[in-house]
Amino acid sequence: MWRRVASVSHLFSHSKSTKFNQGASTFKIWETFTSESEIPTPSKGSPFITFVLGGPGSGKGTQCAKIVEAFGFTHVSAGDLLRREIASGSAYGSVILSTIREGKIVPSQVTVELIQKEMESNDNYKFLIDGFPRSEENRKAFEQTIGAEPDVVLFFDCPEQEMVKRVLNRNQGRVDDNIDTIKKRLEIFDELNWPVINYYSQRGKLHKINAVGTVDEIFEKVRPIFAPLRYILLFCYPVCSICCH
Numbered sequence: 549m550w551r552r553v554a555s556v557s558h559l560f561s562h563s564k565s566t567k568f569n570q571g572a573s574t575f576k577i578w579e580t581f582t583s584e585s586e587i588p589t590p591s592k593g594s595p596f597i598t599f600v601l602g603g604p605g606s607g608k609g610t611q612c613a614k615i616v617e618a619f620g621f622t623h624v625s626a627g628d629l630l631r632r633e634i635a636s637g638s639a640y641g642s643v644i645l646s647t648i649r650e651g652k653i654v655p656s657q658v659t660v661e662l663i664q665k666e667m668e669s670n671d672n673y674k675f676l677i678d679g680f681p682r683s684e685e686n687r688k689a690f691e692q693t694i695g696a697e698p699d700v701v702l703f704f705d706c707p708e709q710e711m712v713k714r715v716l717n718r719n720q721g722r723v724d725d726n727i728d729t730i731k732k733r734l735e736i737f738d739e740l741n742w743p744v745i746n747y748y749s750q751r752g753k754l755h756k757i758n759a760v761g762t763v764d765e766i767f768e769k770v771r772p773i774f775a776p777l778r779y780i781l782l783f784c785y786p787v788c789s790i791c792c793h
């Protein structure tokens with residue numbers, strides 16, 4: 549069942565005009581209700597944004613691949629964009645590399661700019677933004693620069709011991725996949741990511757998923773979050789002629 553609930557103009561009133569927020573004030577948020585949870589569908593004219601949160605090795609990237617396959621999102625991994633920037637030999641490369649090696653967070657301006665470029669160069673209107681925001685500073689920078697908020701926030705909740713085990717077994721040659729950097733990343737996660745998780749929880753956008761189990765078992769907990777949106781995600785973006793008026 550669909551219900552129109554509110555104008556979204558307030559989301560964009562203080563932000564710059566971007567590809568994603570032009571004309572947004574004329575559109576409405578719609579809500580769908582399922583027996584399991586209430587899931588807000590997006591504002592028409594802006595992209596459907598899902599933030600994917602979780603500690604290092606919690607399985608964010610692995611689950612994003614499954615969500616892309618099932619629901620047609622574009623996967624934007626903040627970590628991958630930063631690693632690509634290092635590999636490209638850009639001016640920021642060496643600072644990003646040393647920040648990642650130390651398990652710290654790259655300044656938001658750099659990361660948000662990379663995410664913005666990636667989103668704007670893509671025709672899709674459904675994005676999974678993986679590993680972002682890692683801090684309140686990240687979150688605020690995204691809102692100000694992109695001029696949009698996430699529709700859904702996934703949080704993969706995984707015990708530390710399991711995360712450490714997964715990262716040490718990952719074997720992808722990442723400079724941060726060693727025990728010293730992992731310890732630092734876990735500390736930074738505890739200090740900076742929890743405020744973001746609590747923020748979205750208070751706004752009713754957070755879906756906390758127990759990330760222990762097989763990849764398929766975990767995906768079966770993710771699927772019901774997007775399944776009710778399947779048709780609107782496929783046919784209503786950026787705007788359709790049937791229900792979007």
Ligand SMILES: Nc1ncnc2c1ncn2[C@@H]1O[C@H](COP(=O)(O)OP(=O)(O)OP(=O)(O)O)[C@@H](O)[C@H]1O
Pocket residue numbers: 602603604605606607608609610611627679714715717718719759760761762763766
């Ligand atoms: N449910 C699972 N059970 C066991 N291993 C898993 C599971 N999900 C993912 N893995 C493995 O754990 C490792 C980390 O997974 P992944 O790269 O998806 O985590 P991540 O949250 O993206 O981590 P990071 O924040 O460091 O990028 C990978 O080698 C992956 O194959």
Ligand SMILES: Nc1ccn([C@H]2C[C@H](O)[C@@H](COP(=O)(O)O)O2)c(=O)n1
Pocket residue numbers: 604625626627628630647648651652653654655659678679680681682686724733
């Ligand atoms: N918002 C972000 C995302 C990532 N980074 C840096 C620091 C992380 O340890 C590293 C790897 O990210 P991952 O692939 O684990 O998502 O990239 C950041 O500074 N800010």
Ligand SMILES: [Mg+2]
Pocket residue numbers: 608609625627679
């Ligand atoms: Mg990852």
